[in-house]
Amino acid sequence: MKYSFRILFLPLLICVALATPVPASVVFKPGEKAHYRTPGEDEMSGTAQQLFEKAQEAERSGNLNAAVKNYRLIIKKHPRDTLAAGSCYRLGQLLEQMHKYLLAAQSYAVLCEKYSKSERFEESVEAMFRIGEMYLATQKTKFLGITVKTGMDQAAEIFSMIIRSAPYGKYTARAQFDLGRVREKQNRNEQAIAAYQSVVEKFPNDPIAVDAQYQIGYIWSQASTTGTYDPAAANNAKTAFEDFLARYPNSEKSAQAKQTLKRMEHKQTSTAYDIAKFYDKQKQYRAAAIYYNEVIRQQPGSTEGEKAKKRISELRAKVGDAKLQAPSVTAAAANRKSKKPTSQDSGAPPSSNELAPLPPPDSDVSLPPPASLLPDTTTAPPSTTDSTPAPSATPQPSPETAATPE
Numbered sequence: 159m160k161y162s163f164r165i166l167f168l169p170l171l172i173c174v175a176l177a178t179p180v181p182a183s184v185v186f187k188p189g190e191k192a193h194y195r196t197p198g199e200d201e202m203s204g205t206a207q208q209l210f211e212k213a214q215e216a217e218r219s220g221n222l223n224a225a226v227k228n229y230r231l232i233i234k235k236h237p238r239d240t241l242a243a244g245s246c247y248r249l250g251q252l253l254e255q256m257h258k259y260l261l262a263a264q265s266y267a268v269l270c271e272k273y274s275k276s277e278r279f280e281e282s283v284e285a286m287f288r289i290g291e292m293y294l295a296t297q298k299t300k301f302l303g304i305t306v307k308t309g310m311d312q313a314a315e316i317f318s319m320i321i322r323s324a325p326y327g328k329y330t331a332r333a334q335f336d337l338g339r340v341r342e343k344q345n346r347n348e349q350a351i352a353a354y355q356s357v358v359e360k361f362p363n364d365p366i367a368v369d370a371q372y373q374i375g376y377i378w379s380q381a382s383t384t385g386t387y388d389p390a391a392a393n394n395a396k397t398a399f400e401d402f403l404a405r406y407p408n409s410e411k412s413a414q415a416k417q418t419l420k421r422m423e424h425k426q427t428s429t430a431y432d433i434a435k436f437y438d439k440q441k442q443y444r445a446a447a448i449y450y451n452e453v454i455r456q457q458p459g460s461t462e463g464e465k466a467k468k469r470i471s472e473l474r475a476k477v478g479d480a481k482l483q484a485p486s487v488t489a490a491a492a493n494r495k496s497k498k499p500t501s502q503d504s505g506a507p508p509s510s511n512e513l514a515p516l517p518p519p520d521s522d523v524s525l526p527p528p529a530s531l532l533p534d535t536t537t538a539p540p541s542t543t544d545s546t547p548a549p550s551a552t553p554q555p556s557p558e559t560a561a562t563p564e
Contacts, residue, residue, distance in 0.1 A: 206239035243273035269325035290316035
């Protein structure tokens with residue numbers, strides 16, 4: 159019986175022994191409490207030089223994870239050592255090789271912020287920009303065949319790091335422009351306009367500023383034609399395109415900007431004429447006259463302008479001048495009969511939008527595409543990986559870093 163029990167108990171002892179973790183070594187130091195150190199932890203300590211040599215040895219043996227850990231330990235434990243900046247740059251390179259692009263960009267950003275005098279500074283900014291444009295060109299990220307997110311958030315983070323780390327560097331203007339592209343793709347138009355405006359104000363002589371000013375006008379023009387016609391957005395678009403023509407009269411996009419302005423003006427005129435006809439049919443002749451006069455003011459020689467002049471004459475003959483004047487104008491005329499006229503008695507007609515709600519016109523789909531979607535017409539270098547061609551920087555991803563971020 160005892161022999162049988164021993165036979166059954168022996169395998170259980172063997173399993174327990176194999177399942178028991180290897181005990182950690184106990185380290186005692188004078189004046190300190192005892193602490194445990196797991197196997198292999200000894201390899202992750204030492205001076206900056208020792209850690210750097212261990213990282214180099216790990217690279218030669220193909221153990222990139224160990225190399226990354228040692229480089230990180232140098233930056234963390236010995237941030238003021240002369241090897242820290244080089245370790246930070248090499249860490250970014252290894253993370254790129256391991257396809258951990260966002261971590262690589264963050265490592266380059268640490269170098270730019272903490273070691274701005276390093277000889278690797280410009281190379282780090284260029285690497286960050288390369289990774290940012292890679293994310294910008296990445297439409298969607300998939301995991302196990304399921305779309306989980308786009309790369310826009312990562313791209314925005316990286317471009318923001320470039321702007322913060324090197325506010326007036328070689329790639330800053332392009333990073334600022336690409337940040338606008340990111341926000342435009344995210345349908346955050348206010349942030350996109352702000353980013354483009356920063357390019358125009360801070361880097362007016364950079365070629366990318368031409369595209370930035372054009373994009374401001376394009377975003378406003380799109381906003382004016384999305385859904386119900388928006389007169390305020392249309393006015394902002396006209397102002398932006400007029401600024402574009404004033405700043406860059408010799409740009410290759412000048413003809414396109416002029417054509418867009420002409421279309422917008424015609425759209426504005428035809429919209430005002432349609433509103434005038436709407437009020438005319440409702441027999442609200444005073445409101446109709448205001449819009450007919452607006453058509454005449456905008457484009458007196460156009461077809462709508464000639465029709466508006468003719469209809470104003472017919473309405474005057476039908477209802478008289480007094481019925482077509484705004485209340486403030488008729489009241490001022492009555493007051494002038496009873497007292498001497500003064501310069502302060504002339505009243506301005508009310509806004510045309512104060513009289514009645516505007517009927518919704520059709521959306522305008524005749525506008526040209528934005529500058530970032532026009533091949534061979536932008537002053538910025540084209541991107542070869544974005545599904546919608548847009549301005550991008552000249553640096554291209556190196557062969558070892560050209561993989562799509564996971």
